[in-house]
Amino acid sequence: MKFEEWNNRFPNFSPPEVLSPIALKRYETHGIIGIDLNALKILQEFRNKIQVPLKVNHSGLNLRGYRTPKEHLSISQGASMSPHCRGLAFDITPEKMKIHTLASRAFDFNFFKGIGVYDTFIHVDVWDRFGTGRIVKWRS
Numbered sequence: 587m588k589f590e591e592w593n594n595r596f597p598n599f600s601p602p603e604v605l606s607p608i609a610l611k612r613y614e615t616h617g618i619i620g621i622d623l624n625a626l627k628i629l630q631e632f633r634n635k636i637q638v639p640l641k642v643n644h645s646g647l648n649l650r651g652y653r654t655p656k657e658h659l660s661i662s663q664g665a666s667m668s669p670h671c672r673g674l675a676f677d678i679t680p681e682k683m684k685i686h687t688l689a690s691r692a693f694d695f696n697f698f699k700g701i702g703v704y705d706t707f708i709h710v711d712v713w714d715r716f717g718t719g720r721i722v723k724w725r726s
């Protein structure tokens with residue numbers, strides 16, 4: 587997918603905003619997208635619905651959308667099963683909205699399957715980890 591098409595389909599989430607440094611380079615040189623397009627579509631629809639700017643990568647924090655397993659290991663001891671490594675997850679920070687409000691909007695939206703609430707962001711993903719279709723919610 588060319589940048590122009592990306593920009594048309596996902597106007598609020600450009601490649602540098604949702605891809606890690608390695609993934610961005612792969613996209614720019616080989617056209618490999620990395621991120622799951624359905625996950626990105628759902629994020630864009632959520633953004634359209636709530637009408638609030640959402641930051642994924644920002645302020646030098648550039649592993650908050652898709653990241654490679656290698657990059658994941660650099661910031662986490664956790665399993666390489668992270669939905670971030672499958673292109674299914676985003677850590678989003680709202681402008682002009684409280685974190686707990688964003689979390690409840692994400693829950694009501696009903697298309698995210700995992701919602702984690704942290705101090706400065708919420709994690710959202712579309713990974714149906716237990717195959718139940720239910721939303722899994724947690725707090726940091």
Ligand SMILES: [Zn+2]
Nearest residue numbers: 675676677709
């Ligand atoms: Zn996350």
